[in-house]
Amino acid sequence: LLLRWRRRRGLWRKVREAQQRQERSLVKMDMVARSFREQHPSVNMVSILSLSLPELSKKLQDGSLPPEHVFYAYVGKALQIATETNCITEYLEESETQLRKGGPVKRGLLYGVPVSIKDSIDCQGYDSTLGFIKNLNKPAAEDSVVVQVLKRQGAIPFVKTNVPQSLISYDCKNLIFGQTCNPLLYTRTPGGSSGGEGALVGGGGSILGFGTDVGGSLRFPAAFCGICALKPTGNRLSKKGVISGVVGQKAVVAALGPMAKDVESLALCMRALLCEDMFSLDSTVPPLPFNEEVYSGTQPLRIGYYETDFFTMPSPAMRRAVRETKQLLEEAGHTMVPFELLNVDYMLYNFCVRGMFADGGISSLKKFKGELEKGSLGLFLWMAKLPNWLKTVLSWIAKPFVPRFSCIVRSMRANTVDEVWSLHNEIQEFCYQFTAQWKKLNLDAMICPMLGPALTIGYPKKLSVAVSYTMLYNVLDFPAGVVPVTLSTDQDEEELKGYQGYFRDWWDQTLAKAFRHGEGMPVAVQCVALPWQEELCLRLMKEVETL
Numbered sequence: 001l002l003l004r005w006r007r008r009r010g011l012w013r014k015v016r017e018a019q020q021r022q023e024r025s026l027v028k029m030d031m032v033a034r035s036f037r038e039q040h041p042s043v044n045m046v047s048i049l050s051l052s053l054p055e056l057s058k059k060l061q062d063g064s065l066p067p068e069h070v071f072y073a074y075v076g077k078a079l080q081i082a083t084e085t086n087c088i089t090e091y092l093e094e095s096e097t098q099l100r101k102g103g104p105v106k107r108g109l110l111y112g113v114p115v116s117i118k119d120s121i122d123c124q125g126y127d128s129t130l131g132f133i134k135n136l137n138k139p140a141a142e143d144s145v146v147v148q149v150l151k152r153q154g155a156i157p158f159v160k161t162n163v164p165q166s167l168i169s170y171d172c173k174n175l176i177f178g179q180t181c182n183p184l185l186y187t188r189t190p191g192g193s194s195g196g197e198g199a200l201v202g203g204g205g206s207i208l209g210f211g212t213d214v215g216g217s218l219r220f221p222a223a224f225c226g227i228c229a230l231k232p233t234g235n236r237l238s239k240k241g242v243i244s245g246v247v248g249q250k251a252v253v254a255a256l257g258p259m260a261k262d263v264e265s266l267a268l269c270m271r272a273l274l275c276e277d278m279f280s281l282d283s284t285v286p287p288l289p290f291n292e293e294v295y296s297g298t299q300p301l302r303i304g305y306y307e308t309d310f311f312t313m314p315s316p317a318m319r320r321a322v323r324e325t326k327q328l329l330e331e332a333g334h335t336m337v338p339f340e341l342l343n344v345d346y347m348l349y350n351f352c353v354r355g356m357f358a359d360g361g362i363s364s365l366k367k368f369k370g371e372l373e374k375g376s377l378g379l380f381l382w383m384a385k386l387p388n389w390l391k392t393v394l395s396w397i398a399k400p401f402v403p404r405f406s407c408i409v410r411s412m413r414a415n416t417v418d419e420v421w422s423l424h425n426e427i428q429e430f431c432y433q434f435t436a437q438w439k440k441l442n443l444d445a446m447i448c449p450m451l452g453p454a455l456t457i458g459y460p461k462k463l464s465v466a467v468s469y470t471m472l473y474n475v476l477d478f479p480a481g482v483v484p485v486t487l488s489t490d491q492d493e494e495e496l497k498g499y500q501g502y503f504r505d506w507w508d509q510t511l512a513k514a515f516r517h518g519e520g521m522p523v524a525v526q527c528v529a530l531p532w533q534e535e536l537c538l539r540l541m542k543e544v545e546t547l
Contacts, residue, residue, distance in 0.1 A: 011372055014136045018129075018176050025091035025159075026082060032096065033076035036068070048073040053113065053207050053265035060112035067112030071099050071156060074114040074206065078159055081205035085181045087196040088159045089119055090126055095158040098151070109272035111154030116206035118194050119163045121256070122241040123147055130243060131165030131174025133371055144241025145281045146210060146256060146273065153272045161196025161209070165375035166367060167245030168356075169193060170220040170467065171460035175373040179457060182224060184521060188454040191220030193245070194259065198225040201259050208269055214245055214254040215352070216451075216470025219482045219526065222259055224454035226522035228545070229259040230266045230481040230538065231473065233531045237273055238282035246363065251355020251427055253477040263483065263542040267295055270534060286532070294535040301540065303329055304339035304438070304446040311344040311468045313502050315515045316495035317488040317523040318449045325447055325485050325525050328547040337441050339448075341472075345407070348468050351427050351475045353411035358423065360384060360391075360414025376461030380412070388413045402505055404465060431476050438530065445540040446528040453488040453518030463514060465507050469526065479529050479537040483544045484522040493519050 037043075048070055051059070059065035075091075082088040095114070120128050122140035124147075129135040147157055165174040172180040172195025180195045182188040183203030190199040194211025198221020201209045211218045213231040222229030234253035242256055258269040271290040279287040307322050308314050314322075330336045357364065361384025368374055374381055383391065395410040415423065438446075449469050460466075473480040496515055501508025527544060529537035 008372065011133050014133055015176050015372070018136050022089055022177060025088065026079060028093065029075050029079040029091050033072050033079060036072035037076070040069070043069050043073070045073040045076060049077055049204060052262055053260060054268055056207060057110065057113060057268065061107055067099055067102070067156075070112055071095070071114050071158070075158065078116070078200060078205035081183060081200055081203035085183050085186070085190065085199040085203060086178055087161050087180045087190070087199035087205075089129075089162050089177050089196065090160045092123060092126065092158050092160065094125070095156050098156050108153030108155070109268065110150065113155045113208060114158045114206065115150060115155045116159050116161055116197060116200050116209040117147065117157050118197050118209070118211040119160050120167060120212060120243045121146065121210060122243070123157060123160060126160060128243045129176060130167055130245065131163055131176060131375070132367065133176065136176070140241070142241065145238035145278065146242070148281055149273055149275065149277045152277045153275070155208075159200070159206070161200055163194070163196060164192045165373065166364070166377060167193040167212070167214070167217065169376040169460060170216055171376060171457070172196060172199070174375065181457070182454050184226060185454070187456060188518070188521065189224060189457045189460055191222070191224035191454065192460070193217040194221050197259050198222060198227065201225070201261065202227050207260065208265060209259040210256065211259055212242060212254055212256050213474065214252055215467045215474055218257050218259060219450060219470050219480065222482045223450045223452050223484070223522070223524035226484045227259055227261050228263050228266055228481065228483050228541065230257045230270070230479065230534065230541075231255045232257050232479050232534050234477050235285060236288070236479070236532065236534055238278055238285050240282045246356050248363075249356055249358065250424060251358065252352055252471065252474045254474070263538060263545045266481070267538050267542070270538070288532065291535040294533075295539050297539060300333045300335065301444040302335045302337060302442055303540065304337050304441060304443045306339045306341055306448050308449065309341050309344040309468050309472070310502060311348065312451070312466050312511070313499065313508065314449045315452065315492065315499065317486065317492040317518070318452055320492065321452075321485050321523045321525050322447060322449050325544055325547070329447070329543065332543070332547055337443060339441065339443070339446060344468055344472065347430065347472060347475060348465070349407040349411045350423070351430065352471050353408055354415070355423060355427070357384070357412050358415045358420050360388065361412055362414070383409055383412045404503055404505060404507060427475060434476055435530065444529075445536055447540070447544065448526050448528065450482050450524040450526045452523040453515065453521035455514040456516075459510065459514035462510050463507060466511055473526075473528060477531055479531070479534045481527050481537050481541045482524040483527060483541050484524045485544060486523050488518045488521050488523055490519055493517070
């Protein structure tokens with residue numbers, strides 16, 4: 001008991017030290033921003049912050065705007081948003097050194113642009129905690145490839161942002177740094193796991209942010225905070241030096257991608273990253289530079305669409321977002337083709353849950369061992385501790401009463417190597433079938449629902465089943481982006497009173513409560529393309545945004 005008490009005291013000390021470090025970061029940001037303002041009172045910070053990334057980049061390139069002015073404008077604004085939402089975990093002090101050095105002689109596409117980085121993306125000399133105490137005081141030995149490429153393109157990474165513990169969540173809370181709030185409404189979650197990025201970019205404290213996505217972790221924060229994000233094909237951008245939530249699993253493909261206020265900013269970012277530096281620093285990334293011709297194409301598209309996946313009933317606002325977008329695209333001359341989704345429930349249980357917990361949850365248990373808090377994975381960790389025979393019995397008993405819970409328990413059984421290989425083969429076949437259906441309809445791209453409006457804080461951990469709209473495209477490994485298209489209305493709120501869901505179980509009832517009182521909050525749609533067609537995905541996103 002004494003040893004346990006000492007150990008816990010040691011862990012709490014590490015937490016306090018990290019919190020003090022976070023506090024010092026914010027104080028430092030306040031100091032440098034204030035000092036700059038006092039020395040340069042004539043600099044119009046508001047006009048700098050109002051520029052879009054392409055406009056800002058142009059002014060930085062032609063020298064009409066000094067990088068210092070931009071940097072300190074964003075440090076000041078980031079501090080304000082961090083104070084309001086608790087989104088920043090650390091200020092990267094050497095960003096000021098990089099600013100003074102002026103970067104490479106040849107000005108890269110992102111010259112002088114301050115960028116924010118998710119906690120799990122390695123920055124030399126800083127922790128990538130994933131919200132785990134055991135990862136504190138273990139600074140990264142070198143920058144991740146994406147951070148190296150950003151620096152070579154002239155960008156200035158200046159802060160790291162908050163995540164939920166383990167990253168396997170679409171809320172944004174951990175014991176070390178606490179809860180991050182949505183900048184548009186503090187009682188709502190900013191989404192996750194790139195929630196700190198969503199809050200900071202959504203609040204205007206960063207013009208370009210970087211996160212990761214293994215089930216919607218870029219798309220949830222973007223949709224909930226009213227901004228744009230692109231989840232590329234898993235290997236389009238390097239993941240070297242990016243820490244994964246579930247290391248080694250291959251069933252559900254993770255991706256690294258950008259978040260920004262508009263689609264043109266995402267395109268500029270992809271243009272900058274898909275360069276020789278990326279391809280030489282990580283030779284596993286296919287050397288595909290940005291295809292300008294596809295992105296700037298003007299010919300009408302054949303676009304698939306669906307309003308529901310028949311697993312998670314869309315909120316009235318989600319359904320309306322797809323309908324209105326479909327109508328606008330049709331009026332603009334595009335051909336809209338209904339797409340029928342099949343077996344989403346099977347995909348979610350057998351590919352997602354079973355794929356990510358194919359070891360029965362043993363690796364997750366190891367990660368959480370010795371932590372002071374179990375976060376949002378409490379139920380999964382409890383199930384992980386059960387032997388296979390008990391999971392089978394529990395699944396059988398639960399089936400008549402709570403069929404979805406029964407399926408999840410069954411999917412969490414530990415698999416043999418043979419079963420894992422068989423699962424990977426099944427996923428491959430599923431991808432082939434989905435692509436065949438796509439090709440049969442001769443589609444260029446697709447629009448579909450994105451969960452929204454933002455859920456009330458605390459609800460995502462009770463609603464892991466609601467990831468069905470996003471996770472599908474991690475299993476398929478298709479590029480998928482989100483674009484905000486509307487705001488939730490009083491009429492949506494009224495219609496929500498009749499929301500029952502497809503299963504009418506506890507999860508459906510809870511989701512209806514989580515959606516409530518979201519009037520005025522943004523609602524997005526997803527835009528999807530085939531693997532390696534990020535430019536086409538962005539083209540559709542741009543079209544949706546414009547319309």
